[in-house]
Amino acid sequence: MASAEASREKMMRRNTAHDLFAQFHRHRAISVRAMSAIKDEDDNLHEDENQPSPESEPSFDMFRNVARTGVLYATSRAQRHGFKRLDDPEWANMGQGAPETGPLPGAPSRDFHMNIEDAELEYASTAGIRELREKVAEYYNALYRQEKESQYSFENVCVVPGGRAGLTRVMAALGSVQVGYFTPDYTAYQEALGLFSRITPSPLLHINMHEALMKSEEFRFQAAGRGLGAVLLSNPANPTGQSLEGEELKNYVMIARELGIALLMDEFYSHYYYDGETLDPADGGADDNTNWPKTVSSATYVEDVNEDPIIIVNGLTKNWRLPGFRICWVVGPKKICEMLSSAGSFLDGGANAPLQKLALPLMDMDFIRRDTWALQRHFKMKRDFLLRELANLGITVEWEPTSTFYIWANLSALPQPLGTFFRHPPPASISFDMLFARANCSSLTPQKVIIVPGVFFDINPRHTRTIRKSKCIHFVRFSYGPAMPNLEKGVQQIGVMIKYWKSHQESAEQYAHDTFG
Structure with a gap:
């Protein structure tokens, strides 16, 4: 009897590992040893008998558990089922x-050929060349600050x-302040907000x-009631695709100025707009x-670039479709940029x-205009x-x-x-993502699709907030970043x-019984 109970307990623990609430959003501390004991049953799919068993693996108690972000979690799950690379023909990522x-059709060509001089093999400045x-300053002045003093x-x-290096530099440079954040928002904010002890994360929750x-x-x-020192947000918003702009964005900047709050604007998707009023050259x-596609930046509403506490993070990763370059930037008051350069000297060492040299032609304004038109048309x-x-x-x-x-x-x-699992948090003994976000959805329907479960976007720095009734539980994020x-x-x-x-x-209970016994 005891053996059967122990076996049942072991199965429940293994199934619990699939539960994103237990694995990634616990509101209490969990040790690396405990995490290593909770193993995914999928680990056995490609298990090498010569490899050490989970029980014999070292625990490294001196390290904390570092959870994967949503994309990495979903991708690592898929890899256990045979996903090998982004262009894997059997998978829909x-x-x-x-x-x-x-x-892209109609986009200007990008020349990635260059000769590297010996001098360019040295470290670059931690502020960049x-x-x-x-070129970056010219870009913001030309698009968003014409005729401003x-x-x-x-x-x-x-x-x-x-971009994440930029956000980490900003967090490292902040003093002892409360930093407001929204949910849902970009999954990597969870670790960025929880990494530095001086920062106290403070969720800004919608009344509606x-x-x-x-x-x-x-x-x-x-913001005023909480006494915030900074607010971090993505605009346009990841994952909802919504955008603060016009009077509302202007008001956010004005409020930050008046209250002395650093507004940390993640503007990595600022070229991906589909509701502009100008006419695409392809349509006449x-x-x-004289004819620019719609783009949005909080830089438009900054009064004094060296006094307003508006810090913008952007780069080649998304808007220029060059994630492998790892070339991004932070724009803000001169004094803050000096601090960020200093932070780079002990965090990442610089880009x-x-x-950086190869990126220079990509920052020419005519290239940006034509490339953005092609990007918006295609996406x-x-x-x-x-x-x-x-x-x-039937997906809403x-x-x-x-x-x-x-x-x-x-x-x-x-x-x-399917729907049951996304209306309510699952029982502890049932895999949350086993039916849809999981790479191999079931033995009966092995569809090779990767999506990111919504709970990853209900960010919870330091696991201090109970989110077992998360408003994101029945959502997922679909990406149309991949090719058609x-x-x-x-x-x-x-x-x-379906x-x-x-x-x-x-x-759901019967499915769990049939799947796990």
Whole structure:
């Protein structure tokens, strides 16, 4: 009897490992030893008998558990089922947080040939090479600050080796302050906000959960009442694809100025807009500097570039579709950029010097204009396709994305047992992601699709907030960053799975019993 009970307990612990609440959003500390004991049953799928068993692996108690972000979690799950690379022909990767990087129809060509001089093999400044900093300053002044007295210079720009490196530098430079954040938002904010002991993360929760964006009046009330020193947010928003702009964005900047709050604006998707009023040259619009596609930046509403506490993080990763370059930047007051350069000297050492040189032609304004038109034309086509196909599958999209390349989708209307798992948190003994986000959805419907479960975006720094009733539990994030064949394959394979469950509906409890005994 004791043996049977122990076996049942072991099975429950293994199934609990799938439960994202238990693994990634616990509101109490969990040791590395405990995490290593909770093993995924999928680990046995490709197990090498010569490898040490989980029980014999070292625990390294001197280290804390570092959870994967949502994309890495979903991808690592898929790898256990045979996923090998981003262009794997058998898989539909609708979870990736990166855009397709190949040539786009109508886009200007990108020349990636260069000779590297001996001098460029040295370390670059932790603030970046001056030529690139000047190009970045020109970009913001030309697009967002024409005819304004206060202009950005190279001293207002700090080049960093990737967006997350930029955010980490900012967090390292902050003093002992409360930092406000929103949910849902970019999954990597969880670790960035929880890494430094001086920072106290403070969630800004919507009164109306059906509003994608917080109105500026409510933002002022919460920011002032909490005594925030900084606020971190993505705009356009990852994962919802919604955007603060116009008067609302202007109000956010004004509130930050008046309250003395550092507004940390992650603007990595600021070229991905699909509701602009200017006419695409492909449809007869002017093909010159008088006709720019819609882009949005908080830089528009900064009064004094060296006094307003507005810090913008952006880079080549998303808007220029060059994630492998790891060349990004932080734009803000000169004094803050000096601090960020100092932080880079002990955090990351600075961005790749030769690639900074290679990026210079990509910052020419005419290149940016033509490339952005091609990007918006192409990604709008993919967005419209995926919205249409998800609707045909019975998957609800509450907020149609006007920007980014993500769709925040509600799965709760799907047939049982699919919908059940996305209406309520699952029992502890049931795998949360086993039915949909899991790479191999079940033995009966092995559809090779990768998506990111919504709970990853209900960020919970330091696990101090109880989110067992998370408002994100019934959502997932679909990415239309990949190429169109990937999206077509994804919706086809999801359709096969949904069709199966429509004709074989059963309760979540029965599914768990049949699957796990």
